Every structure is written in C-alpha cells, then in structure tokens.
Amino acid sequence: MQTSIHSSDRFKPSVLRKTVLDMAYAGSTVHIGCAFSIIEILAVLYRNHLRYPDNTPDSAGRDYLVLSKGHGVMAQYACMYERGWLTDTQVQNYFADGSELKGLSDSRIPGLEVTSGSLGHGFSVGVGLALAAKLRFTDQKTYAIVGDGEINEGPIWEGALFAAHHELDNFMVIVDENGFQAMGATKDVMSLGSIESKFESFGFEAVTIDGHDEAALDGAIAALWASPSKRPKALIAKTVKGKGVPFMENNNMWHYTRLNDKTHAEAVAAVAQGA
Secondary structure (H helix, E strand, C coil), X not given: CCCCCCHHHCCCHHHHHHHHHHHHHXXXXXXXXXXXXXXXXXXXXXXXXXXXXXXCCCCCCCCEEEECCHHHHHHHHHHHHHCCCCCHHHHHCCCCCCCCCCCCCCCCCCCCCCCCCCCCHHHHHHHHHHHHHHHHCCCCCEEEEEECCHHHCHHHHHHHHHHHHCCCCCEEEEEEECCEECCEEHHHHXXXXXXXXXXXXXXXXXXXXXXXXXXXHHHHHHHHHXXXXXXXXEEEEECCCCCCCCCCCCCHHHHCCCCCHHHHHHHHHHHHHCC
C-alpha cells in the first residue's frame, strides 16, 4: 500500500475532493455532494484526533469512527487512501465489477466500522461501541457522523436517550447539517429547528460551528473532549452540500447525478483552483 502524497500534506481537503471525483468518475457512481460536505470534518478527525495504534485500521485500541450516513463513504475512502489503507488499484477501480469498495459503508473493509446506508442505525451502533469501551475501562472514543436529514429517523433519538442515560462522555455525534437530503431541502421534508437545542434537550453537551473551517472544527472537538461534563457530545457542523465545486454547491441534483467527461474535468479544475 502507499499514500498518494507526502505526509506533511495528508488530508488536504482539495486532494481529498480530487480523489472523490476520480473515484466517482471511474465508477460512474453518485453521492458526490454528500461526500463533499464532510471532507473537512473527516480531514480534521483523521489528521488530529482519531487514534490508530501502529496505523492499523482494526487495532484493538483504536478509536471508532462510525459513518452512519454511509452514502458519503467516498470521503472516508479518500482519507483511508491517504493513510495507506487503500491501494491505487482499489481507488482507480472503484465500483467496478469485482471491486471490494462499494457505494455505502461496508464493515468488511478494514477501517469502516459499520455497514451503513440504512439511515439512523449507525448512530446506535456507535452508542453501543462507546458503552462497550466504558465497560472495558478503555479510553477509546467513538465518533458517529450523521446527516441532518438522517435525524428524521426515530432510532437516532432512542440512541441519544440511551447515551445520555449511561453518561457516555466518550461518544460524540457530528451532524453534517448541509440543509439537504435525498428528496429535497430538509426544511421542506421535515423542519428540524435548532439541532443544537434538540441534542441539548436530550442530555448532550452541544455546540454549532462552521463545518468547513478546519481550525474551528479542531478546536471544538478538543474543547468538547476537555469538558469535565459526563454528558455525551454533539457537534453540529454547518456545511454546504457539494462544497468545493461551484456548480455542485447547494445543488441537490448532485446527490444522484453522475459525472461525464466534461463535468469531471470542470469539477477537478474547480477543486484545484480552490486548493
């Protein structure tokens, strides 16, 4: 295995977006917009917070990253590629016949903790992992990334009640609040109001930040973990669906639209220009 760039430049958002674009183009597949909205979130987690002893994706003492919004998995694949966990061949043959890499998170791939895509369930798996770490008296942390549309699902709130009741202060949910879900704007499908207030009312310590500001993300994550509160943590990240490519930004057609030669070249150029 090899990393795609030098270690000092790893997890640079423009590089991660380029990898996502190349994967989506090679596989003629979808879900680009919802991968782009979590690029900075994942970059900060993999660069500064997730612990993998010996850089091993399935090491016993690792922190857990549960991508509950499993359709954004190309963004996580891009980070796994930077860590050297995926090969050039795997990335270049994404979604091809016989490829191990699917369009949704698949726990059979080392580095992906859950099989997700049936929305609402990964959150509760993450809560279970956090409880298990508590029972084993380890210092492992669990992060669960969910979409704002995903929190329409009842299991999210059942899991939130459970996490607060058991004082799972080793659990952090990160909400990708990009304002859209598959069938439209979240405000039109089911208005959410203040997501921060909702999690606070369920017993979480919660904060809202710009989900594309890497320094703000890093500081907010560190501050939540440094808090002496026994409450679970909620980070509400205000993001832009399709971030980094102007014709994709806040354009929900890019939830299901495939790249062609022209749009791939234009998107790659836009990502490079914004680097």
